[in-house]
Amino acid sequence: MKNRSLVSIDDFTSDEVLKILDLAAEFEKNPVSRLLEGKVIATLFFEPSTRTRLSFESAINRLGGKIVGFSEAGATSLAKGESLHDTIKMVSSYSDLIVMRHPIEGSARYASEIASVPVINAGDGANQHPTQTMLDLYSIRKTQGTLNNLNVFMVGDLKYGRTVHSLMMAMSRWNTTFNFISPEELKMPEEFKIYLENLGLKYYEHLDFTDIISRADIIYMTRVQRERFSDPIEYEKVKNVYVLKNSMLANTKPNMRILHPLPRVNEIHTDVDSNPKAYYFEQALNGVYTRQAILCSLLGIK
Amino acid sequence: MKEPKQLSVSAIESGTVIDHIPAKTLFKVISILGLDHIDSQITFGTNLESKKLGRKAIIKISGKFFEDNDINRIALVAPEAKLNIIKDYEVVEKKVVEVPDAIVGIAKCMNPKCITNYEKVTTRFKVVSKKNVALKCHYCEKITNQENLQII
Numbered sequence: 001m002k003n004r005s006l007v008s009i010d011d012f013t014s015d016e017v018l019k020i021l022d023l024a025a026e027f028e029k030n031p032v033s034r035l036l037e038g039k040v041i042a043t044l045f046f047e048p049s050t051r052t053r054l055s056f057e058s059a060i061n062r063l064g065g066k067i068v069g070f071s072e073a074g075a076t077s078l079a080k081g082e083s084l085h086d087t088i089k090m091v092s093s094y095s096d097l098i099v100m101r102h103p104i105e106g107s108a109r110y111a112s113e114i115a116s117v118p119v120i121n122a123g124d125g126a127n128q129h130p131t132q133t134m135l136d137l138y139s140i141r142k143t144q145g146t147l148n149n150l151n152v153f154m155v156g157d158l159k160y161g162r163t164v165h166s167l168m169m170a171m172s173r174w175n176t177t178f179n180f181i182s183p184e185e186l187k188m189p190e191e192f193k194i195y196l197e198n199l200g201l202k203y204y205e206h207l208d209f210t211d212i213i214s215r216a217d218i219i220y221m222t223r224v225q226r227e228r229f230s231d232p233i234e235y236e237k238v239k240n241v242y243v244l245k246n247s248m249l250a251n252t253k254p255n256m257r258i259l260h261p262l263p264r265v266n267e268i269h270t271d272v273d274s275n276p277k278a279y280y281f282e283q284a285l286n287g288v289y290t291r292q293a294i295l296c297s298l299l300g301i302k
Numbered sequence: 303m304k305e306p307k308q309l310s311v312s313a314i315e316s317g318t319v320i321d322h323i324p325a326k327t328l329f330k331v332i333s334i335l336g337l338d339h340i341d342s343q344i345t346f347g348t349n350l351e352s353k354k355l356g357r358k359a360i361i362k363i364s365g366k367f368f369e370d371n372d373i374n375r376i377a378l379v380a381p382e383a384k385l386n387i388i389k390d391y392e393v394v395e396k397k398v399v400e401v402p403d404a405i406v407g408i409a410k411c412m413n414p415k416c417i418t419n420y421e422k423v424t425t426r427f428k429v430v431s432k433k434n435v436a437l438k439c440h441y442c443e444k445i446t447n448q449e450n451l452q453i454i
Contacts, residue, residue, distance in 0.1 A: 008443070083421055106417040106441025125415055127442055191445070 002300030005112035005119040009130040009170045017170070021138050023293035023302055024286070031289065035301050036065030042095035043069035044087070045122070046102040051262065051284070052122050052131070056099050059291035068094060085114055092116045097299060100124075118298040126162050131294060132261060133166040135287040140171075140218055142286065143257040143279060147174040151215055155181045156222035156242050156267060158188040163261045164222055165192060172196060178203040179212065183238040185229060208241055214251045219244070221260045221267050221280075246271040259283050317342070317364040319386040320376075325349050327379040328359035330453055334375050334408060335368070342366045354382065374402040378409060378435065379453055401432040409437060412450040416442035425454070 001016060009017070041060050045053050053071055060067055068091075084107060091098055092115045100111055101122040108121035108128065123129040141147050152171060154164045158180050168178065169192075178196065180188045180203060187205065196203050206212065213219070224242050229235040243266060244258065257279040260268060264280070272278050296302040323331050328348045331337075337344055343364040352358035367387065376383060377399040387395040405427040411418045418425045418441055427437035430445065437446045 084417070085421060103415075104417045104420055105413060105415045105444070106411075106439065109441045110417045110421070110423055125442075127444075 001297040007108045007121045008128045009133045014173050020293045024289040027289040027292040034064040036063035039065045040095045042091045042098045044100045045071045046073040055287040059288045088114045135290040136167050138286050138290045139283040150217040151177045153179045153216040153219045156224045157186045158182040159186040161222045181206045181209040219258045245269040314364045320361045321384045322382045323359040323380045325357035325359045330379045377401040410452040411439045412446040413444040
């Protein structure tokens with residue numbers, strides 16, 4: 001994987017993904033080292049993203065690397081009208097690897113073609129966010145012991161949710177059964193269902209999940225945002241249907257874990273937090289280990 | 303009696319005739335094939351009557367033969383185009399164009415938030431459906447379908 005870029009999770013084969021997950025497990029056991037000593041990593045955040053940026057910076061710092069970069073575009077030469085092309089050319093010569101978050105879709109692929117160093121896509125608009133997918137896969141494998149043959153519930157906004165689309169595509173490699181639970185207006189788009197049908201994978205769509213929750217191995221929650229609804233009355237009708245409460249978890253499988261890409265608003269009631277099946281905060285911590293693994297793989301250090 | 307003047311788009315001795323081009327895309331075909339930059343003798347006619355297309359255009363290029371890969375690039379703007387390969391004033395081969403597996407340049411990504419609509423990037427697409435043309439953007443990964451297809 002040395003000198004490759006990570007723009008979309010599809011850039012890596014299943015074996016390569018598993019290799020990164022194995023390496024992440026090593027970092028979980030031993031997160032601090034000097035592996036990135038002498039390396040300069042550029043973190044270019046053209047739009048703010050506290051969680052992703054801090055997770056990357058924590059990963060780099062724990063491995064002894066140095067960081068250059070910015071956390072919003074306002075303070076950079078972009079405000080003076082510099083093109084992405086020129087910014088990336090310049091930053092390539094200052095750093096050994098570029099981590100980039102940018103609001104324009106396809107910007108990461110473009111940057112990876114211009115840069116002379118590897119590029120990690122930390123989110124390009126509504127398109128891809130592969131390091132999130134990688135940490136989701138890590139969390140699933142860690143809690144279930146395997147990625148094979150699982151029953152994954154995806155709940156909430158399945159229409160606009162970039163993370164659910166990427167995770168669904170990635171999990172489709174391991175014979176997953178999917179249950180999609182969303183309001184009518186936010187259903188999984190047709191193109192993704194066709195994708196699953198072509199692979200011969202099973203998926204089921206529901207408007208509610210209280211009756212079927214006992215089948216889940218993973219419940220992946222997402223936010224249902226008010227602004228996604230054309231009719232505010234529709235939002236009022238559904239807003240409480242997609243809220244997970246502790247009382248709903250009584251009959252769930254012992255191995256079941258609840259994931260959420262965070263930030264959470266009200267879709268997981270705080271009374272779930274103390275349930276051992278709540279995994280979303282550990283999931284966020286796993287992001288540091290997976291990002292350490294990705295950085296080292298692309299730099300050819302591990 | 304005076305002979306009626308006849309201005310014929312003369313037959314070519316050897317080269318390629320591209321027929322059944324929709325009249326409105328003639329100049330796009332010319333630019334996609336780079337015919338405005340080559341030294342060959344070229345004649346073209348446009349707004350000719352055609353039962354199939356309404357108004358069609360035809361291009362005759364003397365001494366020029368195209369690779370399939372090159373000629374297929376016009377499939378997006380002239381899907382019904384037919385090629386006659388001429389040698390010694392005879393048609394030695396007929397070809398139809400076929401939508402290629404990949405499109406570089408030529409088409410515009412319909413996603414307004416795609417990088418190709420912000421910076422000077424050559425567009426690149428994977429052709430995911432040929433019958434009802436659907437193009438997947440190499441950059442933003444969104445699909446541009448036939449109805450929304452715009453030629454640059």
